[in-house]
Amino acid sequence: DRGVRINPSILAADFVNMQAELARIASADFVHVDVMDNHFVPNLTFGPQMVGRIQDVSPVPLDVHLMIDDPDRWAPEYAELGAASVTFHLEAAKDAVALARRLRSIGARAGVAVKPDTPVAPLFDIVDEFDQILVMTVEPGFGGQSFLHGTMPKLRDLARHARKRGSAVWLQVDGGISDSTIEYAAQAGADTFVAGSAVFGSDDPAAAIARLRAEASR
Numbered sequence: 001d002r003g004v005r006i007n008p009s010i011l012a013a014d015f016v017n018m019q020a021e022l023a024r025i026a027s028a029d030f031v032h033v034d035v036m037d038n039h040f041v042p043n044l045t046f047g048p049q050m051v052g053r054i055q056d057v058s059p060v061p062l063d064v065h066l067m068i069d070d071p072d073r074w075a076p077e078y079a080e081l082g083a084a085s086v087t088f089h090l091e092a093a094k095d096a097v098a099l100a101r102r103l104r105s106i107g108a109r110a111g112v113a114v115k116p117d118t119p120v121a122p123l124f125d126i127v128d129e130f131d132q133i134l135v136m137t138v139e140p141g142f143g144g145q146s147f148l149h150g151t152m153p154k155l156r157d158l159a160r161h162a163r164k165r166g167s168a169v170w171l172q173v174d175g176g177i178s179d180s181t182i183e184y185a186a187q188a189g190a191d192t193f194v195a196g197s198a199v200f201g202s203d204d205p206a207a208a209i210a211r212l213r214a215e216a217s218r
């Protein structure tokens with residue numbers, strides 16, 4: 001087992017039935033929680049109050065993805081409310097290493113994310129400061145977009161580099177992941193997969209999770 005993780009994104013869930021939606025993905029590894037501030041990305045979701053309630057009722061641990069300005073100021077709050085994993089964007093952070101260390105000291109897994117056009121080479125020497133690196137496979141901001149194949153060479157470089165170092169870092173992809181695209185990301189070295197519409201757009205989210213898991217493990 002290569003330790004594949006499937007993390008459904010509640011951005012594609014019914015926001016006014018969140019507790020029931022969370023119950024439908026109990027077979028997932030984590031629930032992916034997209035926080036957007038309408039500044040870092042042109043969309044707005046929710047903040048710590050909503051995420052705290054999701055933390056209270058979720059059957060699986062939280063994988064919080066912060067698409068916000070000034071994560072140095074706000075990310076620790078999500079670790080403090082009990083999120084298992086907190087990922088901030090490299091483009092927005094003032095001091096990514098210091099912030100990752102702070103998140104770990106609170107007890108969360110520390111993640112760093114890069115947008116499709118952001119190079120990963122600056123992360124090579126600091127991969128072990130993070131528990132997860134998220135390579136965005138769409139421009140962040142909205143669910144339901146098409147997978148950007150052009151991000152795969154970057155993911156492959158990062159995976160090769162991390163493996164060479166013997167790093168335990170998880171490599172996550174987010175955006176456009178479906179039964180048909182997940183294999184490309186898995187082949188390029190991803191082990192942690194976010195899927196919004198592919199899971200919540202399905203009549204049977206548990207079956208969709210199982211299918212994605214099977215495709216990614218081949």
Ligand code: DX5
Nearest residue numbers: 009140141143144176196197
């Ligand atoms: C996009 C978000 C994603 C989104 C993925 O900015 O970060 O997590 O929910 O949605 P799908 O899987 O529909 O592309």
Ligand code: ZN
Nearest residue numbers: 034065174194
């Ligand atoms: Zn996300």
